[in-house]
Structure formats: structure tokens, C-alpha cells
Amino acid sequence: MVVGAGFTGLAAARQLALNFPNEEIVLVEAQEVGFGPSGRNAGFAIDLPHDIGAEDYIGDLETAQISFKLNLQGQQILRSLVEQFGIECHMRPSGKYQAAIEDRGIAVLDAYCRGLDKLGQPYEFIDAQDLPAHIGTSFYRKALFTPGTVLVQPSALVKGLADTLPSNVTLYENTPITEVEYGAQTILSHAGGRITTDKLVLANNAFGMRFGFLQGTMLPIFTYGSLTRVLTEAEQATLGGKEFWGLIPADPFGTTLRRTHDNRLFVRNSFSFIPDGRSRKKYLDRFVQRHRTSYERRFPMLPGVEFEYTWGGSLAMSRNHMGFFGELAPNVYGALCCNGLGVTRGTVTGSLLADWLAGKRNELIDFLLSSPGPNRNPPQPFLSAGVNLNLRWGQFCAGREA
Numbered sequence: 001m002v003v004g005a006g007f008t009g010l011a012a013a014r015q016l017a018l019n020f021p022n023e024e025i026v027l028v029e030a031q032e033v034g035f036g037p038s039g040r041n042a043g044f045a046i047d048l049p050h051d052i053g054a055e056d057y058i059g060d061l062e063t064a065q066i067s068f069k070l071n072l073q074g075q076q077i078l079r080s081l082v083e084q085f086g087i088e089c090h091m092r093p094s095g096k097y098q099a100a101i102e103d104r105g106i107a108v109l110d111a112y113c114r115g116l117d118k119l120g121q122p123y124e125f126i127d128a129q130d131l132p133a134h135i136g137t138s139f140y141r142k143a144l145f146t147p148g149t150v151l152v153q154p155s156a157l158v159k160g161l162a163d164t165l166p167s168n169v170t171l172y173e174n175t176p177i178t179e180v181e182y183g184a185q186t187i188l189s190h191a192g193g194r195i196t197t198d199k200l201v202l203a204n205n206a207f208g209m210r211f212g213f214l215q216g217t218m219l220p221i222f223t224y225g226s227l228t229r230v231l232t233e234a235e236q237a238t239l240g241g242k243e244f245w246g247l248i249p250a251d252p253f254g255t256t257l258r259r260t261h262d263n264r265l266f267v268r269n270s271f272s273f274i275p276d277g278r279s280r281k282k283y284l285d286r287f288v289q290r291h292r293t294s295y296e297r298r299f300p301m302l303p304g305v306e307f308e309y310t311w312g313g314s315l316a317m318s319r320n321h322m323g324f325f326g327e328l329a330p331n332v333y334g335a336l337c338c339n340g341l342g343v344t345r346g347t348v349t350g351s352l353l354a355d356w357l358a359g360k361r362n363e364l365i366d367f368l369l370s371s372p373g374p375n376r377n378p379p380q381p382f383l384s385a386g387v388n389l390n391l392r393w394g395q396f397c398a399g400r401e402a
Helices: 007-019 061-085 103-119 154-163 205-211 233-239 281-298 342-357 363-369 382-397
Strands: 025-028 096-100 124-127 142-146 169-172 177-181 186-190 193-197 200-202 219-228 245-249 256-259 265-273 307-317 324-329 332-336
Touching: 007 025, 007 154, 007 169, 007 200, 007 332, 007 342, 025 193, 061 103, 061 154, 061 342, 061 363, 096 103, 103 142, 200 342, 205 307, 205 332, 219 281, 219 382, 265 281, 265 382, 281 307, 324 342, 324 363, 332 342, 342 363
Parallel strands: 025 169, 096 245, 200 332
Antiparallel strands: 096 142, 124 142, 177 186, 186 193, 219 265, 219 307, 245 256, 256 265, 324 332
């Protein structure tokens, strides 16, 4: 049985079904597939490692090379499934722009270039005068373009993955687990009854702590996005640039942008720490105003374009940027804590966990098993005070990048 039908859980259930074709695999999701972070993210399937704790954002070269292989395998799994099943999710190998306006953002781009040189990966610098031809806006001073990122419509992708699971996978949506009894078999209770399983796989990120594991290690960090209405043809002509692109900020507390396949503009920024992992409407009401300010700074040529949707989604983060992979207890296993890389890293870790449970070993599995996992957090109330202070300070220091 697998708990959590995001990218990790879907990959784990699929690969378990393929590895054990005569076994029944049960996949349980507390909400509807695509309603959680797997469908509400910005749709970047990123290939490159990005260690924000390292001076050059690459860090140890051997570790970076393995991380790169993991991300590439995650991309390849998704590409193959989209092609095999004809999943219409607007998947395009568009690359990504990483852009800066503040001096400290420019310094990040310069440092990352040094890291990419060490890793031997291609990139292109785009100066301010050339950027409007790419992204329409002249807001940024410089951007770093890397070609390996794949952009998707994440909700369409994750729903397509759920709709094409092997026949020996049974998916139960809207089935939150209310109680668990561990033993030789694990018994999971829900509103409609109980499920008994020989082996349990947790793929529910920070909610894994609710099941009694890795308590006090993961941080449910929420980030927020808004999507405009469809631009008119006249507005598209005024904007200019390419008709489909994605941009992330050089400063991790800055603004992410996308122009989507249906000619909408997406703006994502702002963070909150919510220990119980449940979204709060008050943050949506507050941060949509920040999205409006960020939009108007970047697209003054398109006034009066309303936001049609605003939402929040959680990232399972750890202070040491490590995830968990392996055995949590006898007959209980997990691939948890995506650290913001759920599309690619979630896909590959879910798949590799299923391979490991089938007795397979390789370089990537061994690397994941050797990870120290997420480190422990300070106790409450110090944790909430410290995390929220760091989030506010980081967003303040981002300046015009926000």
C-alpha cells in the first residue's frame, strides 16, 4: 500500500505494480489527485542541482553529479510516460531563465555559472537589452538561461499519471487515513473502513510526521501563486517575447514567472510556515496583493489584467536540504521530504524505492540509502518563531526581486 498520490506516490505505485505484477497495489490519497502541491506547483521539471548552501550553488562535485543523474532520470520517466500514454500536459523542453535585478542576485548568477562550469553543463547569459525578446519584460538586468528544464502543466500531468496506472493498482481518492496500527501487518483506518497491508510506503512528504515518523524534522513551507486571465491577442502583441517560457529568481525569496500555453501569466512568491501543513485563507488574501505589486513592476505595459486564480501549496523542506529514502520501521518505508523538487526528484525516488523493495540495487539507490536524511528542528515555540523570522527577513532582503 502507498499513501500519497503526488508525483512520488504515483511513481512508487506504478513501479511496484510493474515489479510485482501478481500483487494488488493500493494507493490512497487524502484529497483528489492534483488538488495538492503536485498539481499546484509552477510546473518546472528541473534537471540541474542547485545547492543554495554552497558558494557556487553546486558544492561537492561527486554529489552534484549524482543529483544531476537523479533529476535526469526523473525527467526521463515522465517524458516516457507522457509519450506512451499521450498525456496532454503541454510538456515542452523549454529550458529556464534565472533572472536578477538586485546586485546580490547578479552575484548569485555569477557564482552559479562557476558551478555549472565545474559540472560541465551549458548555459547562456542574456543581458538586459536582449531579455525583452525572450520574456517580454525589460524589468531584469541579467538572466542565465539553462536548456535542460522541462515545463509542464502540473495538474494535467499528475492527473494523467493517475489515469494511466497499471491495472493492479487501485486508487482511492478523498480517503484520509485517521489511525494506524503497526505490527506484522499495518492496519490503516479511514472513514469508510480499514485497510490491512503487508508493506506500507509513505509518499506524503511532511504528513509522514503524522504517521509517527521523522517527527520534528520536516518543515511545511507554503508558497503562493496567482494566474491571470487569458491575454487578448492585442495584449500578447504588446507583451512580445516568446510564447511559452518559465523564469525563476536568482534570489530564492524572489518571484517565479511563467507564460503558459494558453497565454496567461503566472506569478509566484511569498512564503509562510504552517506547522500542521494546512493552508490558511488569510495568507491568500494577504499575498495576492504582493502578487499584484510584483506583476505591475514586471508588466507595466499590460495594466488591468486581472488574476483569475490565486492559491497556495506546501513544500516539505528540511534545514539541511536532505530527504528521506528507505526503511522507517519493519515493513514501513518512505520517500519523503522533496525540498522543492517534487516533480523530478519525487518521481525518481518513488520509482527507485519500488525497485529497492523488489531487491534491485544501483548507484542511485545506494546514494539515496546513504543519505543522512532530514536533521532535527528546534522545539516549539522556537521553531515557528525562527522559521517565520527567517522567511520575513529573506523576503525583505530580496528587494525588487520579490
